[in-house]
Amino acid sequence: MSIKNINLNNKNIGIIGVGTIGGTLVETLIKNGVVSRERIIGSTAHEDSAREVSQKYGINTTTDNKSVVRKAEIVVLAVEPQMIGKVLEEVSGSFGANQLLISVAAGIATEFIQSKIDVEVPVVRSMPNTAITVNEGCTVLIGGDFAGEEELELAKLIFEPVGLVEVLSEENLMDAITGFSGSGPAYGYLIIESLIEAGVRVGLPRDRATKLAAQSLLGAAKMVLKTDEHPAQLKDMVTTPAGVTVDAIMKLEEGGVRVAFFKAIEEATEKSRKLKLDGKDG
Ligand SMILES: NC(=O)c1ccc[n+]([C@@H]2O[C@H](COP(=O)([O-])OP(=O)(O)OC[C@H]3O[C@@H](n4cnc5c(N)ncnc54)[C@H](OP(=O)(O)O)[C@@H]3O)[C@@H](O)[C@H]2O)c1
Secondary structure, eight states: OOGGGOOOTTOOEEEEOOSHHHHHHHHHHHHTTSSOGGGEEEEOSSHHHHHHHHHHHOOEEESOHHHHHHHOSEEEEOSOGGGHHHHHHHHGGGOOTTSEEEEOOTTOOHHHHHHHSSSOOOEEEEEOOGGGGGTOEEEEEEEOTTOOHHHHHHHHHHHGGGEEEEEESOGGGHHHHIIIIISHHHHHHHHHHHHHHHHHHTTOOHHHHHHHHHHHHHHHHHHHHHSOOOHHHHHHHHOOTTSHHHHHHHHHHHTTHHHHHHHHHHHHHHHHHHHHHHTOOO
């Protein structure tokens, strides 16, 4: 198969664990026309949730993970990290080497996943964030030992319709990624929330402040992504000499905003590393 001809046509996608992130993927795959609902099969731990998920997304569901693996060319593993070992042991014998396994589990290395499966199945580890819900997610992909460019291209086809996709080759950066873009939406919400409060303090109605704060950040983010300018250059364009913005920037710097972010990301990266060593979730 040449990279150019890689597509998801005629491929069945199995999602083991249709919870928050698995469900979001199902929804966005269908909504964006990437895969038709008839080609998706999902599994959950309980019969009740399997029924609910089936009704919600109109897909076939089961609690039998082995049947998901047997029916799908691409299997997405989206159970809680502490369940991964158990689920892999259960489905290990059902995999063929020509399938693709994509894991979204935080803190679970490709080496661990490969070690649990009988055949040399290509594994792609991914770290999406919740903004995939609105097609503005960030997903980082890392290929395991048996995953080549074709498998990474297939994984891209799944995540690109729901946002930015970056492929990395250093798996040891995944803890930093987890604490950076995996948690990223939370940092954005905190900034927006702080701006809203600040706006209300100077007399803006809360609903207006909410829209204006969110749109200001969206605009700034788009300027960074769509122009080739450095963020500092873009900031300089807003800060008129002796104007309003530069006074605000001075107060933010006085409050240690940059150092706060340095420390926050360092802390989140360390926590991801530590939780992994403890065998818990990221
Ligand atoms: N949420 C995020 O922002 C985010 C971001 C990036 C990555 N992730 C990763 O995504 C994965 C899922 O997280 P989540 O937040 O979506 O969790 P979640 O909402 O708790 O969903 C977990 C799903 O897995 C199912 N499940 C549990 N054990 C199972 C088993 N033995 N066989 C089949 N299905 C099973 C659950 O079924 P029942 O409902 O029947 O229990 C549920 O559908 C985690 O590994 C996490 O690290 C999450």
